[in-house]
Amino acid sequence: xxxGNWEKIISITKDGMRSIGTMRRKISxxxxxxxxxxxxxxxxxxxxxxxxDIVEALEGLGDLRVAKVILNQYAPQGLIEAVSNQGFExxxxxxxxxxxxxxxxxxxxxxxxxxxxxxxxxxxxxxxxILKAKERGKETIVIGIEPGFSAALKHAADYTIILEGGEEx
Numbered sequence: 001x002x003x004g005n006w007e008k009i010i011s012i013t014k015d016g017m018r019s020i021g022t023m024r025r026k027i028s029x030x031x032x033x034x035x036x037x038x039x040x041x042x043x044x045x046x047x048x049x050x051x052x053d054i055v056e057a058l059e060g061l062g063d064l065r066v067a068k069v070i071l072n073q074y075a076p077q078g079l080i081e082a083v084s085n086q087g088f089e090x091x092x093x094x095x096x097x098x099x100x101x102x103x104x105x106x107x108x109x110x111x112x113x114x115x116x117x118x119x120x121x122x123x124x125x126x127x128x129x130i131l132k133a134k135e136r137g138k139e140t141i142v143i144g145i146e147p148g149f150s151a152a153l154k155h156a157a158d159y160t161i162i163l164e165g166g167e168e169x
Contacts, residue, residue: 032114035055036066036068036101038097038122042120052086070101098126118140122144130142142154142159
């Protein structure tokens with residue numbers, strides 16, 4: 001776990017407590033959050049990340065007002081249904097998911113009803129989105145998982161949440 005001002009994020013379930021990740025710094029409570037998830041990059045079987053883990057990590061930080069998962073055309077129907085059942089908007093694109101994620105992020109950056117842009121991705125190609133959000137006065141959160149979590153994204157965002165992978169059952 002990184003040093004400095006990091007804290008563990010704990011999930012409390014009926015099976016007991018478990019660590020779901022770590023977070024750098026604290027964001028003020030009561031903010032309106034737009035969460036955009038890069039589905040093919042984060043929701044991979046080998047990572048074992050669950051949408052509820054991401055929501056739990058953000059719960060104490062503000063109110064989740066927008067929750068979208070961008071998926072490609074290869075996403076299984078079961079994943080699309082699971083995303084919808086969790087209360088997220090599933091957006092399936094036939095082309096590059098990164099382009100759609102960037103477009104959706106820009107929409108939320110210019111949305112006056114949103115205070116915080118949260119991107120769940122490991123990909124450095126979204127660095128310009130984070131920088132634009134900060135330029136427009138939005139607070140930024142990046143949520144990712146190792147390996148391959150972009151150092152540039154971690155350092156550019158106001159807040160970073162590093163999820164811990166779990167075994168897929």
